[in-house]
Amino acid sequence: xxxxxxxxxxxxxxxxxxxxxxxxxxxxxxxxxxxxxxxxxxxxxxxxxxxxxxxxxxxxxxxxxxxxxxxxxxxxxxxxxxxxxxxxxxxxxxxxxxxxxxxxxxxxxxxxxxxxxxxxxxxxxxxxxxxxxxxxxxxxxxxxxxxxxxxxxxxxxxxxxxxxxxxxxxxxxxxxxxxxxxxxxxxxxxxxxxxxxxxxxxxxxxxxxxxxxxxxxxxxxxxxxxxxxxxxxxxxxxxxxxxxxxxxxxxxxxxxxxxxxxxxxxxxxxxxxxxxxxxxxxxxxxxxxxxxxxxxxxxxxxxxxxxxxxxxxxxxxxxxxxxxxxxxxxxxxxxxxxxxxxxxxxxxxxxxxxxxxxxxxxxxxxxxxxxxxxxxxxxxxxxxxxxxxxxxxxxxxxxxxxxxxxxxxxxxxxxxxx
Amino acid sequence: xxxxxxxxxxxxxxxxxxxxxxxxxxxxxxxxxxxxxxxxxxxxxxxxxxxxxxxxxxxxxxxxxxxxxxxxxxxxxxxxxxxxxxxxxxxxxxxxxxxxxxxxxxxxxxxxxxxxxxxxxx
Numbered sequence: 001x002x003x004x005x006x007x008x009x010x011x012x013x014x015x016x017x018x019x020x021x022x023x024x025x026x027x028x029x030x031x032x033x034x035x036x037x038x039x040x041x042x043x044x045x046x047x048x049x050x051x052x053x054x055x056x057x058x059x060x061x062x063x064x065x066x067x068x069x070x071x072x073x074x075x076x077x078x079x080x081x082x083x084x085x086x087x088x089x090x091x092x093x094x095x096x097x098x099x100x101x102x103x104x105x106x107x108x109x110x111x112x113x114x115x116x117x118x119x120x121x122x123x124x125x126x127x128x129x130x131x132x133x134x135x136x137x138x139x140x141x142x143x144x145x146x147x148x149x150x151x152x153x154x155x156x157x158x159x160x161x162x163x164x165x166x167x168x169x170x171x172x173x174x175x176x177x178x179x180x181x182x183x184x185x186x187x188x189x190x191x192x193x194x195x196x197x198x199x200x201x202x203x204x205x206x207x208x209x210x211x212x213x214x215x216x217x218x219x220x221x222x223x224x225x226x227x228x229x230x231x232x233x234x235x236x237x238x239x240x241x242x243x244x245x246x247x248x249x250x251x252x253x254x255x256x257x258x259x260x261x262x263x264x265x266x267x268x269x270x271x272x273x274x275x276x277x278x279x280x281x282x283x284x285x286x287x288x289x290x291x292x293x294x295x296x297x298x299x300x301x302x303x304x305x306x307x308x309x310x311x312x313x314x315x316x317x318x319x320x321x322x323x324x325x326x327x328x329x330x331x332x333x334x335x336x337x338x339x340x341x342x343x344x345x346x347x348x349x350x351x352x353x354x355x356x357x358x359x360x361x362x363x364x365x366x367x368x369x370x371x372x373x374x375x376x377x378x379x380x381x382x383x384x385x386x387x388x389x390x391x392x393x394x395x396x397x398x399x400x401x402x403x404x405x406x407x408x409x410x411x412x413x414x415x416x417x418x
Numbered sequence: 419x420x421x422x423x424x425x426x427x428x429x430x431x432x433x434x435x436x437x438x439x440x441x442x443x444x445x446x447x448x449x450x451x452x453x454x455x456x457x458x459x460x461x462x463x464x465x466x467x468x469x470x471x472x473x474x475x476x477x478x479x480x481x482x483x484x485x486x487x488x489x490x491x492x493x494x495x496x497x498x499x500x501x502x503x504x505x506x507x508x509x510x511x512x513x514x515x516x517x518x519x520x521x522x523x524x525x526x527x528x529x530x531x532x533x534x535x536x537x538x539x540x
Contacts (some may be wrong), residue, residue: 013499015506020492033489037468039459048509063523088443095464095516098443102454106461109433115427151438159437164426207450342438 016043016184022177023189026256027126028248029115029173038110042181045103053096054394060092061329080322080331084339084379087332101340104155104182112157113176115170127168129252136251137241137265138244145268146244147293151342154182160220160243171222172249179223186375186398187223193375193398194286195227198317199404202282203231206313211235211281215307217269217300218288222262224317227286229254229262235281237262240269270296272303280307283314286344287400290318290349295372297349301361308407314363315404317373322350354403363405371402460512464505471501 019036022028031039063082069075069086077083087093115122130136144161152159158171179191187193202209211232216225219239228236239262241247247264254262267274269292283304289297304314324330331350338347355368375398444450472491476483493501510517528536 011503011506013502013503013506015502018493018501020500032471033472033491034465037465038461040468040502041464044464044502044505044509045457045461048513052510053513053520056523057518059523061518092516092519094443094445095519097441098450098453099457100441101441101455105436105454106458108436112434113428113432116426116431119428120425152436155436155438157431157434157436164431340441340443342436374523 002278005019009203013179015047016040016180019043019180021185021189022180025253026129027169027252029118029122029177031114031177035110035114035413038278039107039178039181042103042110042178043184046182047184049096049100052064053092053099056092057087057090057096057333059327060090061087061126064094065090074141076232077328080328083147083332084103084335095392097336097340100336101155102132104341107178107181108155108157108174110181111174112170114177115173116164119164119168119221122173123165123167123169126248127167128203131247132254133251135263136247138247139266140244142242142266142268144242144397145270145293147291147296147345151344153291153342155338155342160241160246163245167248169252171243172246175246176221176223176249176253182333183398184379188375188377190226191223192227193377194317194373194400195224195399196376197226197373198284198286198315199227199231201227201371202313202315205371208313209282209313211312213280214238214282214284215275215280217283217285218291219246219250219264221246222254224260224286225262225284226254226257228282229259233261235261238265238275238280238354239263240265240267240272242266242268268296270299272300272307275307277306278309278312281309281312283308283312284317285315285405286317287319289316290343290346292349294348294352297357298361301357305407310407311371312411313404313406314400315369315384316354316404317400317402319350321352321354321403330394334393358403364408367405368409369402369404371404372399373402374399393414464508467504467508469500471504 019031019039065086069082077086088097103184148159148161156171156175158164159172160175162168162171164170176191179187183191188196212235214228214235214237216222216223216231216237216239219225219241220243222239225237225239229235239247239250241250242262244266247266251262251264251384285300289300290300292300308314319334320326322334334350335347337343338345355365358368359365442450442452469488472488473483475493475497476487476491481487
């Protein structure tokens with residue numbers, strides 16, 4: 001076909017890989033040809049918006065939004081909220097936002113169709129893999145915390161917790177099978193590039209660290225914690241999440257991937273009273289704190305201090321905070337998900353002084369850990385993700401900050417041990 | 419309705435709304451509704467074009483064009499790159515107006531009506 005024969009100066013392809021490279025397991029939904037192509041389209045559309053349309057928002061901000069504001073008000077912007085409100089009147093911001101939101105909703109529709117049309121089969125397979133397994137601990141009496149109940153996070157109908165039928169896992173299967181479209185494959189075949197990065201960070205920075213017991217907060221379907229469990233097979237790993245569908249799916253998925261040392265426990269991480277003092281060597285949260293609340297965060301930080309063994313570490317992986325040296329335009333763009341993609345706490349979480357909060361929870365300043373990690377993926381399959389194109393996507397990029405602490409060992413006890 | 423034995427209606431539930439008030443970005447609510455419908459159609463045309471591409475590749479390989487063969491199709495890395503490039507070309511064509519809006523930001527353009535008057539004097 002002449003139409004597809006490319007001239008010699010045709011661009012080299014640097015976009016998302018084909019959907020069919022995603023890693024499958026026993027509870028992965030069957031994805032038809034057209035459903036795979038729909039995910040491909042969604043990934044391409046997200047990338048088009050990020051690389052072709054969004055840069056225009058920055059240009060429009062400089063060319064007309066900022067000058068118009070300054071002329072009208074006789075002063076510059078005082079905070080990111082003023083910037084965002086000014087942007088909402090600009091055509092390019094409006095169209096970029098409307099298309100981005102629509103594509104997110106289309107992604108949910110696509111993934112929900114794939115999983116719901118085979119709900120009976122998926123739910124049966126998950127039941128067979130998890131029935132009577134002590135590694136799945138559900139507490140149906142759990143009261144849903146407001147931070148989950150208020151809105152469905154990232155426009156995912158039913159969020160992490162809704163069960164359409166008893167024993168339902170379709171919400172989790174939708175999350176797992178569609179995240180490729182949201183990230184353009186930037187998290188790798190098993191969406192575990194973030195967890196892989198955390199493992200590499202720990203191995204490099206704490207080479208002698210041999211955790212026996214690991215706690216993952218807000219584990220969801222476990223994609224971030226499985227690489228940790230795999231890297232430390234001698235450790236007992238506990239993942240806590242409010243969503244029963246996520247936990248059921250998480251255990252079934254882990255087992256079918258041959259990872260047996262993770263327990264999935266239903267609970268609100270604001271209350272970790274069921275775990276004993278100094279019972280964990282490592283407490284991890286990955287892109288989770290922004291889906292909680294100030295009170296929950298305070299509880300998490302305080303509980304973390306109590307639960308860690310002396311010498312143990314806590315690591316929270318998140319997007320960077322809105323420090324005073326971050327331009328207000330960047331802060332406003334990073335806030336997009338908070339206001340337009342059902343991540344309301346994102347804006348509040350990113351404005352606090354994390355170091356200060358950690359210290360108030362009892363971690364001494366010199367025990368604090370700061371670092372940065374970027375998703376680790378197979379460069380053969382995901383050349384773009386591995387190369388890190390440098391394209392800023394204001395909160396979607398698979399690169400994060402690490403804030404944490406190492407709980408000090410009491411001096412006297414160290415001496416006794418020595 | 420194609421409800422499953424346990425009562426799940428996938429057609430209805432797949433398109434369910436997420437909890438939380440939906441923001442409106444465009445100045446006119448009907449324009450935004452229409453844009454959502456158009457984007458969904460753009461997506462489906464893209465899917466259809468890739469299905470056609472699969473059919474063509476089966477024919478070129480001398481394989482029977484059956485539903486089963488279409489479902490089994492897995493592009494090689496080179497084929498996936500060709501298909502990905504087509505989608506990029508398609509999206510750049512579809513959203514031409516937004517690219518031009520961007521280019522207009524930095525351009526010191528005049529309307530032709532103004533230029534006509536100017537040319538009448540020079």
